[in-house]
Amino acid sequence: ALGVSLPTFPLAAGFGLALGAMLGDIGASFIKRRSGRERGAAFPGLDQLDFVVGALALAFVAAPGWFAATFSLPVLAVVLVMTPVLHVVTNVGAYLLGLKNEPW
Numbered sequence: 001a002l003g004v005s006l007p008t009f010p011l012a013a014g015f016g017l018a019l020g021a022m023l024g025d026i027g028a029s030f031i032k033r034r035s036g037r038e039r040g041a042a043f044p045g046l047d048q049l050d051f052v053v054g055a056l057a058l059a060f061v062a063a064p065g066w067f068a069a070t071f072s073l074p075v076l077a078v079v080l081v082m083t084p085v086l087h088v089v090t091n092v093g094a095y096l097l098g099l100k101n102e103p104w
Contacts, residue, residue, distance in 0.1 A: 009066070016062030017055045024054015042104040048084035 009017075028050030032043050056076070060067045071079070088104075095103035 007070075010063050013059050013063035013066045013070075016059035020055040020058025020062075021051040022054070023058065024050040024052070027054065040102060042102070044104075045084075047104055048087040049080070052079060052083045 028043070028046050031046065032041065035043075037043060056067075056071070056079070091100060092103045094100040
C-alpha cells in the first residue's frame with residue numbers, strides 16, 4: 001500500500017528463527033556454566049553469535065526452501081560478520097547510558 005515491498009516469512013521459518021535464537025542462547029549459557037564462568041560473565045564470540053547461529057540453524061531445518069532462497073552465502077557472511085559488531089556497539093552504548101550493568 002505504501003509502495004514498499006516487505007519480505008514474507010513462512011510460519012515454519014518464523015518459528016524456526018525465534019525458537020532457534022532462544023535455543024542458541026540457552027546452549028551458550030550451558031557451555032558457559034560448564035566452562036566455569038559465572039552468571040553474566042563475558043564469553044567473547046559465543047556471546048555475540050549464539051542466538052544468530054541457533055536461529056539460522058533451526059530456520060534451515062524448519063524451512064529449508066525459504067532458507068535457501070533467502071540466505072545466499074554473501075548474505076550469511078554479512079549476517080555473521082555484522083551481528084557481533086552491532087551486538088558489541090549496542091551493548092556498550094547501553095552500558096554507557098546506564099541501561100546495562102555490564103558492557104557485554
